[in-house]
Structures are given as C-alpha cells and as structure tokens.
Amino acid sequence: MSKDTNAPSRRQFLTSAAALGAGAVAASAARAAGPDPLITEVQPWASGFGDGVDVTPYGLPIRFEGDVIRRNVEWLTADTISSINFTPIHALDGTITPTGCAFERHHSGAIELAKDDYRLMINGLVDQPLVFTYEDLERFPREQHVYFCECAANTGMEWAGAQLNGAQFTHGMIHNMEYTGVPLRTLLAEAGLDAAGELKDKWVYVEGADASSNGRSIPMEKAMDDVLVAFKANGEALRKEHGYPVRLVVPGWEGNMWVKWLRRIEVTNAAVESREETSKYTDTLADGTSRKWTWVMDAKSVVTSPSPQSPIKHGPGPLVITGMAWSGHGKVTRVDVSKDGGMTWETARIAQDGANKALVRFYLDTTWDGEDWLLQSRAIDDTGYVQPTKAQLREVRGENSIYHNNCIQTWHVKANGEAENVEVS
Amino acid sequence: MSKSLNLYAGSAIGVALLLTAAYNFADRNVAPYPKNPPMLASLPAPIPEPAAPVQAKATAAANDQVAEASLTDGLLVGAAEADTAPAGLRFGLGRAAMPEEISAWDVKIMPDGTGLPAGSGNALDGEPLFEENCAVCHGSFAEGVDNWPKLAGGDGTLAAKDPLKTVGSYWPYLSTVWDYVHRSMPFGNAQSLTPDEVYAITAYILYSNDLIDDDFELSPETWNEVEMPNADGFIVDDRADTEYTEWRTDEPCMENCKPEPVKITMRATVLDVTPDQAGDEAPADAAEEMNHSNDAATVQPTDEAAADEAPAAATEAVDEAAADAGADMGAPDPELVAAGEKIFKKCKACHQVGEGAKNKSGPQLNGVVGRDIAAVDGFKYSNAMQDLPGDWTHEALAAFLAKPKDYVKGTKMSFAGLKKDDDIEAVIAYLQSYP
Numbered sequence: 137m138s139k140d141t142n143a144p145s146r147r148q149f150l151t152s153a154a155a156l157g158a159g160a161v162a163a164s165a166a167r168a169a170g171p172d173p174l175i176t177e178v179q180p181w182a183s184g185f186g187d188g189v190d191v192t193p194y195g196l197p198i199r200f201e202g203d204v205i206r207r208n209v210e211w212l213t214a215d216t217i218s219s220i221n222f223t224p225i226h227a228l229d230g231t232i233t234p235t236g237c238a239f240e241r242h243h244s245g246a247i248e249l250a251k252d253d254y255r256l257m258i259n260g261l262v263d264q265p266l267v268f269t270y271e272d273l274e275r276f277p278r279e280q281h282v283y284f285c286e287c288a289a290n291t292g293m294e295w296a297g298a299q300l301n302g303a304q305f306t307h308g309m310i311h312n313m314e315y316t317g318v319p320l321r322t323l324l325a326e327a328g329l330d331a332a333g334e335l336k337d338k339w340v341y342v343e344g345a346d347a348s349s350n351g352r353s354i355p356m357e358k359a360m361d362d363v364l365v366a367f368k369a370n371g372e373a374l375r376k377e378h379g380y381p382v383r384l385v386v387p388g389w390e391g392n393m394w395v396k397w398l399r400r401i402e403v404t405n406a407a408v409e410s411r412e413e414t415s416k417y418t419d420t421l422a423d424g425t426s427r428k429w430t431w432v433m434d435a436k437s438v439v440t441s442p443s444p445q446s447p448i449k450h451g452p453g454p455l456v457i458t459g460m461a462w463s464g465h466g467k468v469t470r471v472d473v474s475k476d477g478g479m480t481w482e483t484a485r486i487a488q489d490g491a492n493k494a495l496v497r498f499y500l501d502t503t504w505d506g507e508d509w510l511l512q513s514r515a516i517d518d519t520g521y522v523q524p525t526k527a528q529l530r531e532v533r534g535e536n537s538i539y540h541n542n543c544i545q546t547w548h549v550k551a552n553g554e555a556e557n558v559e560v561s
Numbered sequence: 562m563s564k565s566l567n568l569y570a571g572s573a574i575g576v577a578l579l580l581t582a583a584y585n586f587a588d589r590n591v592a593p594y595p596k597n598p599p600m601l602a603s604l605p606a607p608i609p610e611p612a613a614p615v616q617a618k619a620t621a622a623a624n625d626q627v628a629e630a631s632l633t634d635g636l637l638v639g640a641a642e643a644d645t646a647p648a649g650l651r652f653g654l655g656r657a658a659m660p661e662e663i664s665a666w667d668v669k670i671m672p673d674g675t676g677l678p679a680g681s682g683n684a685l686d687g688e689p690l691f692e693e694n695c696a697v698c699h700g701s702f703a704e705g706v707d708n709w710p711k712l713a714g715g716d717g718t719l720a721a722k723d724p725l726k727t728v729g730s731y732w733p734y735l736s737t738v739w740d741y742v743h744r745s746m747p748f749g750n751a752q753s754l755t756p757d758e759v760y761a762i763t764a765y766i767l768y769s770n771d772l773i774d775d776d777f778e779l780s781p782e783t784w785n786e787v788e789m790p791n792a793d794g795f796i797v798d799d800r801a802d803t804e805y806t807e808w809r810t811d812e813p814c815m816e817n818c819k820p821e822p823v824k825i826t827m828r829a830t831v832l833d834v835t836p837d838q839a840g841d842e843a844p845a846d847a848a849e850e851m852n853h854s855n856d857a858a859t860v861q862p863t864d865e866a867a868a869d870e871a872p873a874a875a876t877e878a879v880d881e882a883a884a885d886a887g888a889d890m891g892a893p894d895p896e897l898v899a900a901g902e903k904i905f906k907k908c909k910a911c912h913q914v915g916e917g918a919k920n921k922s923g924p925q926l927n928g929v930v931g932r933d934i935a936a937v938d939g940f941k942y943s944n945a946m947q948d949l950p951g952d953w954t955h956e957a958l959a960a961f962l963a964k965p966k967d968y969v970k971g972t973k974m975s976f977a978g979l980k981k982d983d984d985i986e987a988v989i990a991y992l993q994s995y996p
Contacts, residue, residue: 256665257663260667279940300834301830305836326655347752348751400667402667409671409737410740411737414733415731416739418786428798445838472815480817480820509825516813520809534564556829
C-alpha cells in the first residue's frame with residue numbers, strides 16, 4: 137500500500153473522534169441553516185462521467201477505503217518474511233473476509249508456485265503412493281464450505297494484560313472464507329488405506345512446498361472427517377499469500393495446520409513431532425509443563441465496533457454494536473453483550489444462522505447516551521461452551537500459554553466516543 | 562424430497578461419467594487398477610476411539626454427522642449434504658510416485674530417529690558451520706540476535722514469568738532439531754546443508770546447551786545417548802477435563818454477575834505499543850519501551866523469540882561512532898566504547914575485563930591493547946599463541962578479531978571472528994578503555 141493513501145494516522149483518528157461532540161452539533165446546525173448543497177447543487181459525479189468498464193479489469197476497494205488494510209506489528213517478529221499481519225476486522229461487516237485483506241502468516245515468505253509446477257504427493261502407509269498434478273485435483277468431486285481460519289496466537293499478546301489498542305491487533309489473526317476443494321479422505325482413498333491397517337492410531341502428516349517446509353501431524357480421525365484440500369477461496373483461485381495453488385483447510389483447528397502450498401500428504405504411524413508442533417504451538421502452563429496437540433480453537437467473540445479503531449463518531453442516540461463470533465467445535469448459537477464489564481448481559485441478534493466452524497455476525501441495536509461503557513461480548517456454541525473471562529483462563533493456564541487465548545475482550549467506551557482496550561476486575 | 566433425489570441422481574450420473582472418463586483416459590503408471598477397490602464404507606469409520614486424545618465432546622458434532630451419513634448411504638462418509646460426492650470411490654487419477662521422488666521429498670525424521678541418513682558430526686566441526694550459516698540470526702553461541710530465536714539457555718525458566726524456550730530448555734525431541742535444521746534452515750537457503758553438516762550443527766546446538774561434550778560424535782549410532790531435558794515436560798491437551806467441564810454450562814449468568822462494581826485494572830494506552838494506523842510511523846523503540854515499562858504487563862510476542870532487546874540502536878551507535886573514530890591511540894571515543902561494550906557480550910562468556918577481571922576459559926583482557934602477546938600470568942596459552950612474537954597492536958588485534966584462527970593458527974579461542982570492521986573498532990575501543 138503506497139503512502140499516499142487517505143489513511144488517517146491513529147492520532148488523527150483519535151483527534152477527530154475527540155472532536156466529535158462539536159461535530160455533531162455542527163452537523164445539526166448545518167441542517168438547520170438551510171438546504172444541503174450536496175442536494176441542491178448539481179455535483180460533478182451527477183453531471184460528468186465515471187470510469188469506463190476497462191479501467192479496472194480487477195478491482196480494489198475505492199480509495200476512500202484505503203485504510204482498510206492488513207497491518208503488521210513490527211516488534212512482534214524479527215523479520216516480515218517470517219511473520220504475521222492482521223485482518224482489519226474493525227472495519228468489516230458480514231462474515232466473509234475479503235480475500236485481499238485477510239491476514240497472512242508465513243514462515244519463509246509467500247512463494248510463487250505456478251499450477252503447472254504444482255505436484256502433490258501422497259505416500260507413507262498407503263497402498264499406492266501417488267503424485268497428483270493441479271489438474272488431477274480438479275477432476276475429483278468437490279465440496280464447498282465456509283470456515284474460519286484463526287491463528288492459535290490470535291490474542292496471544294494479551295495474556296499478561298491489555299496491550300494492543302485495536303480489534304485488528306488483538307483479534308485480527310482470523311479470516312473466514314468459502315472454500316472449494318476435494319475432501320482429504322477422497323485423496324487418501326485414492327491412494328488406498330489398506331496398507332495402514334487399523335486407522336484409529338494412524339496420523340496424516342501434511343507439508344508445504346515453501347522453504348519453511350511447514351509440516352503438521354493430523355490424527356486420522358480428523359483427516360477422514362472434514363479436512364479439505366482446497367484450491368479456491370471466495371470463488372477465485374487462492375491468493376499467493378494464502379497458499380496458491382493449493383492449501384489445506386482444517387476446519388475449527390488452529391491456522392498453523394492449514395498448510396499452504398501443500399505438497400505432501402503422508403500416512404504415518406505416529407505424530408512426526410515437527411518444529412511447529414513441539415517448540416511452537418504448544419501451550420506452557422503456570423507450572424512449566426506444556427500442553428501439546430491443542431488443535432481446536434475454542435468459542436470466541438469480539439466487538440468490532442465500537443472499538444479503539446472504530447470509535448463512535450455520531451454522538452449520543454441510536455447505535456449499532458457489532459462483532460463476530462466463532463467456535464472450532466461447531467456453531468455459535470448465541471452471543472451476549474455486556475456494557476458494564478460483565479455485570480449484566482443482554483443477548484445480541486445473530487444476523488444469519490451460522491455454519492459449522494464459521495464466523496457469525498452479531499448486532500445489538502441499542503442507544504448510547506454518552507455514558508462510559510465497559511463493552512464485552514461472549515460467545516456460546518452448540519456444545520454449551522461459554523466463552524471464558526481472562527481471569528478464568530489465567531486461573532487454569534497462567535500467563536505464558538501464548539496460544540489459544542479466547543478470553544472475553546473489554547473495550548472502554550468513553551464519553552467522547554473513543555474506545556480503549558482495557559482489563560477489568 | 563424429489564429435488565434432493567434429483568440432485569443425487571445428477572451427481573451419480575456425473576460420477577459415472579467421470580469414472581468412465583478417468584478409466585479410459587487417465588495417464589496413470591499405477592499397477593493394474595484393483596478389481597475391487599476398497600470402498601471407504603468398509604473402513605472403520607466413524608473411528609470409535611480417537612486416534613489421538615481428541616476430546617470426545619470436541620468431535621461430537623462430527624460424529625453425529627458421520628452417523629447421519631452412514632444411515633443415508635453406505636457410500637457416504639462424512640458430511641451428508643447433497644453436494645458431497647461419494648468419497649469411497651477410486652477415480653484412477655494421479656500417477657504412481659517413484660521411489661526417487663519419495664526419497665527427495667520425504668525427508669522427515671520421526672521422534673525415534675527413523676529417517677536419519679548415515680553421517681556424523683561433533684560440536685567442534687559444527688562451530689564454524691554454525692558461525693557461517695546460523696550465527697547471523699542465532700548468535701555465535703546460539704544465544705540469539707535481536708528478535709531471532711535463541712537456541713541455547715533458559716534452563717529452569719519454563720515456570721518463570723518470562724520463560725526462555727530453547728532447544729535445551731524446551732524442545733522435547735532431538736529429531737525435531739535435526740529435521741528442522743536439515744529441512745528448513747538456513748533461513749533463506751533451506752536444504753543446502755549435507756547430512757554431516759546437519760549432524761555437526763545439531764551437535765553444536767546441543768553443546769551450546771551443555772547437553773553433550775564438544776567431541777561427542779552425533780550419528781544414528783549415538784542418537785539415543787542424547788537426553789533432552791524437557792522430554793517429559795508435555796501433556797496432551799486436557800481442556801476437556803480442566804476447562805470444558807467448567808465452561809459448558811446450561812445458562813450463563815445474565816444479571817449481577819460480579820460481586821463488586823467492575824473496575825478498570827489495566828489500559829492498553831499506557832503501554833503505547835500499538836502500531837500507528839498509517840503504517841508510516843513504526844514504533845521502532847517499542848521493544849525498549851516495553852522493557853523499561855514498570856507496568857504489570859510484559860510483551861507477549863506471538864511465537865517468535867521475545868522482543869526484549871533493542872539492538873537496532875546498538876548497531877546504529879556502532880555505525881555512527883565508527884565513522885567518527887580516528888586511528889589515533891589516544892582516549893577512545895566514548896560512543897565507540899559504548900558500542901563496543903555491546904559487541905563485547907559475544908566475548909564475555911570466556912573473557913573478563915575491568916576491575917577484578919580474572920582468567921576464565923580465556924585470559925583477562927585488562928590492558929590488552931598494546932601489551933605483549935600471551936603475557937597474562939597464570940593463563941595457559943596455546944603453543945601457537947605463545948610462539949607469536951610482538952605486541953597486541955591495534956592492527957594485530959583487528960586482524961586477530963576478524964579471523965582468529967587464520968591469524969593465529971592453533972589458537973584455543975573458538976570464536977569465529979567479527980565480520981564487521983565497525984564492530985572490531987568498537988570492541989578495540991572498549992578494551993582500550995581498560996588500560
């Protein structure tokens with residue numbers, strides 16, 4: 137993104153938010169003063185031409201939305217090649233994440249791998265080790281599903297306290313897309329699993345083609361359940377940064393297992409215990425022991441507006457509180473919202489019935505009188521799991537888990553409409 | 562109902578066509594197509610016992626789905642929607658993987674060492690290899706540079722406030738180290754190391770963690786002699802017992818849910834580590850600010866090493882200071898001395914300097930600039946060093962520090978040398994400040 141965007145800096149942002157009281161008054165005055173010239177005078181766009189159809193063969197959002205972009209937190213990692221950026225969830229609505237601003241996580245950079253150069257190998261405990269081309273994959277029967285993909289480290293910077301001031305940074309390691317692909321079980325059946333014998337203690341090791349060679353072990357039960365070998369997202373080819381031409385989709389499980397540029401699938405008799413499933417993506421508890429194989433992403437939600445990057449600008453009166461919720465165990469069936477830091481709760485409206493292991497959007501249509509709020513949301517999924525508070529999580533896990541922080545988030549909404557990331561008693 | 566039947570009929574015809582097409586045209590070097598390809602329905606699915614300790618409740622939904630599918634159609638396993646294709650069929654797609662192809666890509670090492678190629682190496686072999694391939698990020702002693710992962714140290718810190726997770730303190734399996742170095746490292750030049758080099762570098766990392774001696778020959782034969790200290794430090798996901806039992810409730814609290822009025826206990830803006838929204842004003846000093854913050858919070862970086870140093874500043878200081886540095890042997894430039902002090906961290910493991918400095922595995926360095934070579938009492942120098950005539954002039958020190966083993970062939974000093982002239986000047990200035 138070039139620097140000449142119209143993106144306001146955070147400070148400008150907050151300044152303008154602070155001035156909103158006056159702004160609201162001014163707007164009323166303008167209304168009272170006379171007819172609105174935007175209506176009474178012929179505007180350029182109502183008189184001349186816009187762009188012709190060939191101006192933008194593949195479009196980006198209009199320039200006024202230039203601040204709705206992925207952002208990096210520089211101090212998190214040593215180098216952007218092995219790093220992560222964050223989805224601008226504070227500025228989005230609905231449930232499908234626009235592909236161009238869906239977060240990226242690479243361990244060795246986003247590689248360019250052409251379809252013609254793509255090969256997928258299945259080996260290990262199979263009847264016939266096979267190699268597929270990209271074209272081969274498109275000849276298997278396909279499925280379509282919407283799933284969220286959340287990095288296990290999402291909200292990981294908040295374990296020890298409120299730290300990053302923005303939903304994008306606290307909760308933006310997530311996206312939700314519609315995938316087209318072939319079930320992994322179809323490909324495993326193609327290679328034949330007789331050689332594997334008893335399946336219940338077998339594993340499937342999946343590995344990427346990039347230099348990091350990210351590899352993860354998936355228990356056979358999950359591999360045979362809902363894992364997809366995907367080549368389309370949101371209707372189009374996967375983007376380079378999301379694993380073009382083929383990635384794995386592991387519904388409800390941590391994003392690191394969604395191996396990008398998938399090149400190899402191996403049936404094994406044990407977990408490989410690769411770097412990414414031992415030294416990383418393991419959750420250290422207060423006593424120094426660490427949980428491993430913590431694959432499922434538990435139910436979680438966050439209010440995306442109002443939030444630090446999306447302050448209330450319109451003054452007191454009608455207000456839509458909105459956010460998103462998800463669960464790796466199934467569907468989110470209910471979201472509650474609290475304005476007083478969890479003392480009292482009211483149930484929000486879920487905009488559309490959620491799909492399995494996919495985001496839902498919730499709204500609370502309410503009125504804001506300009507008072508201070510401690511705004512929270514909590515998700516409840518169809519297993520009856522209620523999203524815990526940070527205190528509840530810390531009691532079990534301590535503060536050094538890094539991963540799987542699905543605590544209830546609190547935004548302090550102030551009289552001037554600004555919101556801040558806070559922790560509450 | 563008739564609609565969904567039509568959908569099934571359509572896909573059945575589609576599958577039949579596809580199968581025929583596949584059978585006729587597939588260019589496949591596979592052994593003869595099996596007469597009775599096994600249908601998935603004949604496999605034990607749903608799998609009654611989780612392969613790995615997936616929590617039963619975690620997969621309840623999936624199992625329901627499978628059960629439903631089994632009822633609907635013996636061929637269907639998994640999701641039972643109308644758009645789901647029968648998964649148990651073989652389509653005759655793809656071709657046989659050749660042994661050379663499998664061995665080229667399947668290089669993973671299992672926890673028991675299965676997959677290790679022949680070869681060997683020790684830490685002495687590994688030290689120069691590590692210096693050349695790894696030290697730029699991980700430090701000469703595997704101590705980590707900047708934000709890059711630290712590979713050594715951290716023993717006994719896992720239950721501390723800020724655990725230091727390294728190969729020695731955290732990694733449960735030696736196979737993971739070998740596999741990762743071999744497959745994914747060096748960063749930007751992956752899969753360029755020979756097996757012997759990987760054994761040697763792995764040995765050096767183990768040696769840096771005091772897990773083996775420097776002459777221990779790591780190989781498939783000696784593999785099991787290495788003990789990883791945190792091998793027993795892991796438990797399988799127990800959330801079902803420790804968390805889900807508590808947090809799956811019939812009806813969560815809606816009113817008067819807390820005993821006392823809610824108070825704010827912490828604010829993110831106090832830390833001010835949020836990136837600027839325009840992206841043009843990156844908080845370069847955020848890590849340092851965090852370090853100096855007395856607030857209760859500490860940085861929790863995602864999954865890379867902790868952001869606990871501000872080395873960019875140090876490097877800049879070196880660059881600037883070095884630019885000003887004269888060649889005279891007078892009082893050293895204070896800025897250059899300060900920069901040198903930071904560089905000297907690399908030397909501290911073996912050398913002391915300053916008041917009360919003693920000989921350690923290297924001689925104490927007070928007054929080293931200008932003193933006779935191999936002149937410290939009570940230190941056992943190598944023969945090569947003892948035989949070297951003359952003083953440690955500025956020039957001689959600079960040459961030695963650049964490539965110690967080239968300058969003094971046979972020196973005991975294992976340090977590989979400082980790559981940057983600026984760093985060398987800074988260290989000499991620092992040493993000069995202790996006459």
